[in-house]
Amino acid sequence: MADTIIRFEKVSKKYNSTPVLNNISFTIKKKEFITIIGSSGCGKTTVLKLINGLLFPDSGKIYVQHEDISKVNQIALRRKIGYVIQGIGLFPHMTVSKNIAYVPSLTHKWDKKTEKDTVKLLLEIVGLEEEMAGRYPHELSGGQQQRVGIARALAAKPEILLMDEPFGAVDEITRRALQDQILLIQEKIGITVVFITHDINEALKLGSRVMVLDNGGIVQLATPQEIYENPATDFVRKLVGNY
Protein backbone atom coordinates (compact mmCIF):
# COMPACT_ATOMS: atom_id res chain seq x y z
CA MET A 1 0.00 0.00 0.00
CA ALA A 2 1.45 3.27 -1.07
CA ASP A 3 0.00 5.32 1.74
CA THR A 4 1.40 3.11 4.50
CA ILE A 5 3.82 5.00 6.72
CA ILE A 6 4.46 2.67 9.68
CA ARG A 7 4.20 -1.11 9.65
CA PHE A 8 4.86 -3.68 12.37
CA GLU A 9 5.27 -7.25 11.20
CA LYS A 10 5.08 -9.94 13.90
CA VAL A 11 7.02 -7.86 16.38
CA SER A 12 7.91 -9.30 19.77
CA LYS A 13 9.78 -7.59 22.56
CA LYS A 14 10.81 -8.74 25.99
CA TYR A 15 12.86 -7.12 28.73
CA ASN A 16 15.29 -9.60 30.21
CA SER A 17 12.91 -12.54 30.16
CA THR A 18 9.59 -10.76 30.70
CA PRO A 19 7.64 -10.63 27.46
CA VAL A 20 5.96 -7.28 26.86
CA LEU A 21 4.81 -7.46 23.24
CA ASN A 22 3.90 -10.77 21.62
CA ASN A 23 3.89 -10.99 17.89
CA ILE A 24 2.08 -7.77 17.11
CA SER A 25 1.36 -6.60 13.58
CA PHE A 26 -0.34 -3.44 12.41
CA THR A 27 -0.25 -0.81 9.73
CA ILE A 28 -0.57 2.93 10.06
CA LYS A 29 -1.44 5.05 7.06
CA LYS A 30 -0.24 8.54 6.27
CA LYS A 31 -2.06 11.30 8.13
CA GLU A 32 -3.78 8.95 10.51
CA PHE A 33 -4.08 9.94 14.15
CA ILE A 34 -3.55 6.74 16.10
CA THR A 35 -4.17 6.76 19.81
CA ILE A 36 -2.75 3.90 21.87
CA ILE A 37 -4.44 2.99 25.11
CA GLY A 38 -3.95 0.26 27.70
CA SER A 39 -3.22 -0.32 31.34
CA SER A 40 -0.07 1.04 32.88
CA GLY A 41 2.90 -1.17 32.04
CA CYS A 42 1.20 -2.89 29.10
CA GLY A 43 3.85 -1.77 26.64
CA LYS A 44 2.61 1.50 25.11
CA THR A 45 5.89 3.33 25.51
CA THR A 46 7.67 0.25 24.23
CA VAL A 47 5.70 0.41 20.95
CA LEU A 48 6.64 4.05 20.51
CA LYS A 49 10.33 3.51 21.18
CA LEU A 50 10.37 0.66 18.69
CA ILE A 51 9.20 3.08 16.01
CA ASN A 52 12.10 5.51 16.44
CA GLY A 53 14.71 2.88 17.14
CA LEU A 54 15.26 3.65 20.81
CA LEU A 55 14.45 -0.04 21.28
CA PHE A 56 14.97 -3.00 18.98
CA PRO A 57 12.51 -5.86 18.60
CA ASP A 58 13.60 -9.35 19.57
CA SER A 59 11.88 -10.66 16.49
CA GLY A 60 9.78 -9.29 13.66
CA LYS A 61 10.26 -6.31 11.39
CA ILE A 62 9.36 -2.65 11.60
CA TYR A 63 9.00 -0.47 8.53
CA VAL A 64 8.89 3.31 8.52
CA GLN A 65 8.17 4.86 5.14
CA HIS A 66 8.70 1.42 3.56
CA GLU A 67 12.19 1.00 4.95
CA ASP A 68 13.15 -1.74 7.37
CA ILE A 69 14.41 0.43 10.22
CA SER A 70 16.95 -2.12 11.40
CA LYS A 71 18.78 -1.35 8.17
CA VAL A 72 18.76 2.45 8.20
CA ASN A 73 20.85 5.04 10.01
CA GLN A 74 19.21 5.36 13.43
CA ILE A 75 20.23 8.98 13.91
CA ALA A 76 18.73 10.00 10.58
CA LEU A 77 15.59 7.99 11.33
CA ARG A 78 15.05 9.79 14.63
CA ARG A 79 15.66 13.20 13.15
CA LYS A 80 12.71 12.81 10.82
CA ILE A 81 10.37 11.61 13.56
CA GLY A 82 9.08 14.13 16.09
CA TYR A 83 9.11 12.79 19.63
CA VAL A 84 7.40 14.08 22.73
CA ILE A 85 8.52 11.90 25.63
CA GLN A 86 6.49 10.89 28.64
CA GLY A 87 7.24 13.74 31.05
CA ILE A 88 8.11 16.32 28.34
CA GLY A 89 11.87 16.35 28.92
CA LEU A 90 12.59 19.95 27.94
CA PHE A 91 16.27 20.83 28.25
CA PRO A 92 16.44 22.90 31.44
CA HIS A 93 19.57 24.79 30.42
CA MET A 94 18.14 26.09 27.17
CA THR A 95 15.59 28.80 26.54
CA VAL A 96 12.29 27.92 24.91
CA SER A 97 13.73 29.19 21.66
CA LYS A 98 16.83 26.98 21.89
CA ASN A 99 14.74 24.00 22.92
CA ILE A 100 12.57 24.41 19.86
CA ALA A 101 15.54 24.92 17.56
CA TYR A 102 17.32 21.87 18.95
CA VAL A 103 16.59 19.25 16.31
CA PRO A 104 17.22 21.49 13.28
CA SER A 105 20.43 22.67 14.93
CA LEU A 106 21.72 19.10 15.02
CA THR A 107 22.13 19.08 11.29
CA HIS A 108 22.69 22.67 10.29
CA LYS A 109 23.23 26.05 11.75
CA TRP A 110 20.30 28.41 11.70
CA ASP A 111 21.02 32.08 11.39
CA LYS A 112 19.47 34.27 14.05
CA LYS A 113 16.66 35.48 11.86
CA THR A 114 15.57 32.04 10.60
CA GLU A 115 15.61 30.80 14.18
CA LYS A 116 13.57 33.72 15.40
CA ASP A 117 11.01 33.47 12.62
CA THR A 118 10.64 29.71 12.82
CA VAL A 119 10.36 29.73 16.59
CA LYS A 120 7.75 32.47 16.38
CA LEU A 121 5.73 30.47 13.89
CA LEU A 122 5.95 27.28 15.95
CA LEU A 123 4.96 29.08 19.13
CA GLU A 124 1.96 30.43 17.30
CA ILE A 125 1.05 26.95 16.06
CA VAL A 126 1.05 25.54 19.58
CA GLY A 127 -0.76 28.58 20.94
CA LEU A 128 1.95 30.38 22.89
CA GLU A 129 2.92 34.03 23.02
CA GLU A 130 6.05 35.06 21.16
CA GLU A 131 7.51 36.53 24.35
CA MET A 132 7.85 33.01 25.78
CA ALA A 133 10.79 32.40 23.44
CA GLY A 134 13.36 33.85 25.85
CA ARG A 135 12.13 32.01 28.93
CA TYR A 136 13.64 28.95 30.52
CA PRO A 137 11.51 25.81 31.04
CA HIS A 138 11.37 26.39 34.81
CA GLU A 139 9.73 29.74 34.13
CA LEU A 140 6.74 28.11 32.41
CA SER A 141 3.60 26.43 33.70
CA GLY A 142 3.08 22.71 33.14
CA GLY A 143 0.70 23.30 30.25
CA GLN A 144 3.05 25.79 28.61
CA GLN A 145 5.91 23.31 28.92
CA GLN A 146 3.85 20.69 27.16
CA ARG A 147 3.13 23.09 24.34
CA VAL A 148 6.83 23.82 24.00
CA GLY A 149 7.47 20.07 23.93
CA ILE A 150 5.13 19.80 20.98
CA ALA A 151 6.68 22.77 19.21
CA ARG A 152 10.10 21.23 19.66
CA ALA A 153 8.91 17.94 18.18
CA LEU A 154 7.48 19.77 15.17
CA ALA A 155 10.48 21.99 14.46
CA ALA A 156 12.24 19.76 11.97
CA LYS A 157 9.02 19.32 9.98
CA PRO A 158 8.69 15.60 10.66
CA GLU A 159 6.17 13.48 8.82
CA ILE A 160 5.55 11.41 11.92
CA LEU A 161 4.91 12.68 15.42
CA LEU A 162 5.19 10.32 18.39
CA MET A 163 3.61 11.55 21.60
CA ASP A 164 3.88 9.67 24.87
CA GLU A 165 1.13 10.82 27.25
CA PRO A 166 1.91 14.41 26.39
CA PHE A 167 -0.97 15.86 28.37
CA GLY A 168 -0.34 13.87 31.51
CA ALA A 169 0.22 16.37 34.23
CA VAL A 170 -2.20 19.21 33.54
CA ASP A 171 -5.64 20.15 34.76
CA GLU A 172 -8.76 19.18 32.83
CA ILE A 173 -9.33 22.58 31.21
CA THR A 174 -5.76 22.91 29.99
CA ARG A 175 -5.88 19.33 28.79
CA ARG A 176 -8.96 20.03 26.65
CA ALA A 177 -7.32 23.11 25.19
CA LEU A 178 -4.22 21.09 24.34
CA GLN A 179 -6.32 18.34 22.77
CA ASP A 180 -8.08 20.84 20.52
CA GLN A 181 -4.74 22.36 19.64
CA ILE A 182 -3.18 19.08 18.57
CA LEU A 183 -6.18 18.22 16.42
CA LEU A 184 -5.90 21.60 14.78
CA ILE A 185 -2.18 21.16 14.19
CA GLN A 186 -2.64 17.73 12.72
CA GLU A 187 -5.29 18.99 10.35
CA LYS A 188 -3.21 21.99 9.37
CA ILE A 189 0.10 20.30 8.66
CA GLY A 190 -1.18 16.85 7.76
CA ILE A 191 1.19 14.91 9.95
CA THR A 192 0.88 11.27 11.06
CA VAL A 193 0.46 11.10 14.82
CA VAL A 194 0.91 8.19 17.19
CA PHE A 195 -0.38 9.31 20.55
CA ILE A 196 -0.29 7.39 23.83
CA THR A 197 -2.80 8.03 26.55
CA HIS A 198 -4.33 6.19 29.46
CA ASP A 199 -7.50 8.26 29.26
CA ILE A 200 -10.17 6.59 27.14
CA ASN A 201 -12.01 9.87 26.55
CA GLU A 202 -8.85 11.36 25.13
CA ALA A 203 -8.20 8.28 23.01
CA LEU A 204 -11.68 8.37 21.51
CA LYS A 205 -11.72 12.12 21.02
CA LEU A 206 -8.37 12.40 19.25
CA GLY A 207 -7.89 9.14 17.41
CA SER A 208 -8.93 8.53 13.85
CA ARG A 209 -8.25 4.98 15.00
CA VAL A 210 -7.68 3.68 18.50
CA MET A 211 -5.27 0.86 19.34
CA VAL A 212 -6.09 -1.01 22.53
CA LEU A 213 -3.22 -2.97 24.05
CA ASP A 214 -3.67 -5.72 26.58
CA ASN A 215 -1.72 -8.80 27.60
CA GLY A 216 1.09 -8.17 25.18
CA GLY A 217 -1.13 -7.88 22.16
CA ILE A 218 -3.41 -5.56 20.22
CA VAL A 219 -6.92 -6.48 21.24
CA GLN A 220 -8.55 -3.96 18.95
CA LEU A 221 -7.45 -1.39 16.38
CA ALA A 222 -10.47 0.43 15.04
CA THR A 223 -12.25 3.76 14.70
CA PRO A 224 -13.55 5.30 17.91
CA GLN A 225 -17.10 4.56 16.82
CA GLU A 226 -16.38 0.88 16.27
CA ILE A 227 -14.52 0.63 19.57
CA TYR A 228 -17.46 2.16 21.28
CA GLU A 229 -20.15 0.20 19.49
CA ASN A 230 -18.42 -3.15 19.05
CA PRO A 231 -15.81 -3.62 21.75
CA ALA A 232 -13.78 -6.71 20.80
CA THR A 233 -13.19 -8.06 24.29
CA ASP A 234 -14.32 -7.62 27.86
CA PHE A 235 -11.26 -5.48 28.46
CA VAL A 236 -12.32 -3.01 25.78
CA ARG A 237 -15.92 -3.13 26.99
CA LYS A 238 -14.82 -2.21 30.50
CA LEU A 239 -12.60 0.49 29.10
CA VAL A 240 -15.41 2.24 27.21
CA GLY A 241 -17.99 1.38 29.85
CA ASN A 242 -17.57 4.67 31.61
CA TYR A 243 -17.52 6.76 28.48
Place this chain on the structure above:
Amino acid sequence: MLNSVFTLYIERWSWFMGLLLEHIWICGTALFFGSFIGLLLGIWIAEREYFAPVIMGGVNFVYTIPAISLLGLLIPFLGVGNKTAIMALSLYALLPMVRNTYAGLHSVDAEIIEAARGMGSTALQILLRIKLPLALFIIIAGVRNMVVMTISVASIASFIGAGGLGVAVFRGIATNNLAMTFAGSLMIALLALFCELLLGQFEKYLKKRRRMY
Protein backbone atom coordinates in the same frame (compact mmCIF):
# COMPACT_ATOMS: atom_id res chain seq x y z
CA MET B 1 53.99 41.71 64.90
CA LEU B 2 51.66 43.05 62.23
CA ASN B 3 53.95 46.03 62.00
CA SER B 4 56.99 43.93 61.30
CA VAL B 5 55.03 41.99 58.67
CA PHE B 6 54.19 45.21 56.88
CA THR B 7 57.75 46.43 57.14
CA LEU B 8 58.80 43.18 55.52
CA TYR B 9 56.32 43.64 52.67
CA ILE B 10 57.56 47.17 52.06
CA GLU B 11 61.24 46.40 52.33
CA ARG B 12 61.16 43.23 50.25
CA TRP B 13 58.25 44.10 48.04
CA SER B 14 59.75 42.92 44.76
CA TRP B 15 60.94 39.64 46.30
CA PHE B 16 57.43 38.89 47.54
CA MET B 17 55.92 39.86 44.21
CA GLY B 18 58.31 37.50 42.48
CA LEU B 19 57.32 34.66 44.81
CA LEU B 20 53.64 35.45 44.32
CA LEU B 21 53.96 35.37 40.55
CA GLU B 22 55.91 32.13 40.71
CA HIS B 23 53.28 30.66 43.00
CA ILE B 24 50.56 31.63 40.55
CA TRP B 25 52.56 30.23 37.67
CA ILE B 26 53.16 26.87 39.37
CA CYS B 27 49.54 26.53 40.46
CA GLY B 28 48.18 27.75 37.14
CA THR B 29 50.22 25.23 35.17
CA ALA B 30 49.28 22.38 37.51
CA LEU B 31 45.62 23.41 37.43
CA PHE B 32 45.65 23.55 33.66
CA PHE B 33 47.00 20.02 33.30
CA GLY B 34 45.04 18.66 36.23
CA SER B 35 41.70 20.02 35.09
CA PHE B 36 42.23 19.17 31.44
CA ILE B 37 43.28 15.59 32.05
CA GLY B 38 40.81 15.25 34.93
CA LEU B 39 37.95 16.41 32.74
CA LEU B 40 38.86 13.97 29.99
CA LEU B 41 39.22 11.10 32.46
CA GLY B 42 35.93 12.00 34.12
CA ILE B 43 34.13 12.06 30.77
CA TRP B 44 35.77 8.83 29.73
CA ILE B 45 34.74 6.86 32.81
CA ALA B 46 31.24 8.34 32.74
CA GLU B 47 30.80 7.10 29.18
CA ARG B 48 32.67 3.84 29.68
CA GLU B 49 31.46 2.74 33.08
CA TYR B 50 33.67 -0.33 32.91
CA PHE B 51 36.82 1.67 33.65
CA ALA B 52 35.32 3.78 36.43
CA PRO B 53 36.45 1.67 39.42
CA VAL B 54 40.06 1.53 38.24
CA ILE B 55 40.37 5.24 37.48
CA MET B 56 38.48 6.38 40.56
CA GLY B 57 40.52 4.00 42.69
CA GLY B 58 43.72 5.32 41.15
CA VAL B 59 43.02 9.02 41.66
CA ASN B 60 41.68 8.37 45.14
CA PHE B 61 44.85 6.52 45.98
CA VAL B 62 47.08 9.35 44.76
CA TYR B 63 45.03 11.76 46.85
CA THR B 64 45.72 9.81 50.03
CA ILE B 65 49.50 10.05 49.59
CA PRO B 66 50.75 12.87 51.85
CA ALA B 67 52.01 15.84 49.84
CA ILE B 68 55.50 15.59 51.26
CA SER B 69 55.75 11.89 50.31
CA LEU B 70 54.44 12.42 46.81
CA LEU B 71 56.98 15.20 46.26
CA GLY B 72 59.74 12.99 47.58
CA LEU B 73 58.70 10.07 45.45
CA LEU B 74 58.78 12.18 42.29
CA ILE B 75 62.28 13.57 42.84
CA PRO B 76 64.08 10.54 41.29
CA PHE B 77 62.13 11.11 38.07
CA LEU B 78 61.94 14.86 37.76
CA GLY B 79 64.63 16.13 40.12
CA VAL B 80 64.15 18.94 42.61
CA GLY B 81 62.36 22.14 41.65
CA ASN B 82 59.24 23.41 39.95
CA LYS B 83 58.79 20.49 37.57
CA THR B 84 58.27 18.04 40.40
CA ALA B 85 55.97 20.47 42.18
CA ILE B 86 53.82 20.92 39.07
CA MET B 87 53.64 17.18 38.54
CA ALA B 88 52.59 16.47 42.13
CA LEU B 89 50.01 19.26 42.14
CA SER B 90 48.58 18.10 38.82
CA LEU B 91 48.17 14.60 40.23
CA TYR B 92 46.35 15.94 43.29
CA ALA B 93 44.14 18.12 41.16
CA LEU B 94 42.93 15.05 39.27
CA LEU B 95 40.77 13.75 42.08
CA PRO B 96 38.32 16.63 42.55
CA MET B 97 38.12 17.08 38.80
CA VAL B 98 37.57 13.43 37.86
CA ARG B 99 35.18 12.86 40.74
CA ASN B 100 33.03 15.90 40.05
CA THR B 101 32.98 15.46 36.29
CA TYR B 102 31.93 11.85 36.74
CA ALA B 103 29.31 12.71 39.36
CA GLY B 104 28.08 15.67 37.32
CA LEU B 105 27.61 13.67 34.16
CA HIS B 106 25.79 11.01 36.15
CA SER B 107 23.49 13.52 37.78
CA VAL B 108 21.87 14.37 34.43
CA ASP B 109 18.29 13.13 34.30
CA ALA B 110 18.06 9.93 32.24
CA GLU B 111 14.79 11.18 30.79
CA ILE B 112 16.45 14.26 29.35
CA ILE B 113 19.16 12.17 27.77
CA GLU B 114 16.57 9.87 26.29
CA ALA B 115 14.69 12.85 24.86
CA ALA B 116 17.89 14.05 23.22
CA ARG B 117 18.63 10.59 21.88
CA GLY B 118 15.08 10.14 20.62
CA MET B 119 15.34 13.38 18.67
CA GLY B 120 18.36 12.12 16.78
CA SER B 121 21.39 13.50 18.64
CA THR B 122 24.66 11.68 18.21
CA ALA B 123 26.51 10.55 21.34
CA LEU B 124 28.91 13.48 20.94
CA GLN B 125 26.07 15.98 20.59
CA ILE B 126 24.45 14.61 23.73
CA LEU B 127 27.73 14.97 25.60
CA LEU B 128 28.55 18.49 24.44
CA ARG B 129 25.10 20.05 24.30
CA ILE B 130 23.20 18.26 27.04
CA LYS B 131 25.34 16.41 29.55
CA LEU B 132 28.29 18.77 30.02
CA PRO B 133 26.20 21.95 30.26
CA LEU B 134 23.92 20.27 32.78
CA ALA B 135 26.89 18.94 34.76
CA LEU B 136 28.54 22.37 34.68
CA PHE B 137 27.85 23.48 38.23
CA ILE B 138 28.99 20.24 39.79
CA ILE B 139 32.17 20.46 37.71
CA ILE B 140 32.69 24.05 38.82
CA ALA B 141 32.35 22.95 42.43
CA GLY B 142 35.20 20.52 41.73
CA VAL B 143 37.27 23.30 40.19
CA ARG B 144 36.83 25.54 43.23
CA ASN B 145 37.82 22.72 45.49
CA MET B 146 40.85 21.98 43.34
CA VAL B 147 42.04 25.58 43.09
CA VAL B 148 42.02 26.26 46.82
CA MET B 149 43.72 22.96 47.57
CA THR B 150 46.40 23.48 44.93
CA ILE B 151 47.28 26.96 46.17
CA SER B 152 47.82 25.76 49.71
CA VAL B 153 49.59 22.50 48.89
CA ALA B 154 51.91 24.36 46.50
CA SER B 155 53.52 26.01 49.53
CA ILE B 156 54.88 22.66 50.70
CA ALA B 157 56.65 22.21 47.37
CA SER B 158 59.33 24.68 48.45
CA PHE B 159 60.61 21.90 50.67
CA ILE B 160 61.93 20.13 47.58
CA GLY B 161 63.33 23.27 46.05
CA ALA B 162 60.37 24.66 44.15
CA GLY B 163 59.66 28.39 44.13
CA GLY B 164 56.55 30.23 45.17
CA LEU B 165 55.35 31.70 48.43
CA GLY B 166 56.34 28.56 50.31
CA VAL B 167 59.91 29.84 50.02
CA ALA B 168 59.07 32.71 52.37
CA VAL B 169 57.33 30.38 54.81
CA PHE B 170 60.23 27.95 54.88
CA ARG B 171 62.79 30.70 55.25
CA GLY B 172 60.78 32.08 58.17
CA ILE B 173 60.78 28.67 59.82
CA ALA B 174 64.47 28.01 59.14
CA THR B 175 65.64 31.39 60.44
CA ASN B 176 63.15 31.47 63.27
CA ASN B 177 61.61 34.62 61.79
CA LEU B 178 57.93 34.54 62.70
CA ALA B 179 57.11 37.69 60.77
CA MET B 180 58.50 36.15 57.60
CA THR B 181 56.51 32.93 58.07
CA PHE B 182 53.41 34.96 58.70
CA ALA B 183 53.98 37.25 55.72
CA GLY B 184 54.27 34.27 53.36
CA SER B 185 51.29 32.46 54.85
CA LEU B 186 49.10 35.55 54.69
CA MET B 187 49.79 36.00 51.00
CA ILE B 188 48.97 32.34 50.30
CA ALA B 189 45.71 32.63 52.21
CA LEU B 190 44.78 35.86 50.45
CA LEU B 191 45.57 34.37 47.05
CA ALA B 192 43.35 31.36 47.80
CA LEU B 193 40.57 33.60 49.07
CA PHE B 194 40.79 35.84 46.03
CA CYS B 195 40.58 32.91 43.60
CA GLU B 196 37.68 31.44 45.53
CA LEU B 197 35.79 34.72 45.36
CA LEU B 198 36.54 35.11 41.67
CA LEU B 199 35.25 31.62 40.87
CA GLY B 200 32.23 32.23 43.08
CA GLN B 201 31.42 35.36 41.10
CA PHE B 202 31.88 33.48 37.85
CA GLU B 203 29.50 30.77 39.01
CA LYS B 204 26.96 33.36 40.08
CA TYR B 205 27.19 34.99 36.68
CA LEU B 206 26.55 31.67 34.91
CA LYS B 207 23.60 30.89 37.17
CA LYS B 208 22.17 34.30 36.53
CA ARG B 209 22.44 33.76 32.81
CA ARG B 210 20.33 30.62 33.15
CA ARG B 211 18.15 32.47 35.62
CA MET B 212 18.61 29.80 38.29
CA TYR B 213 18.09 31.75 41.49
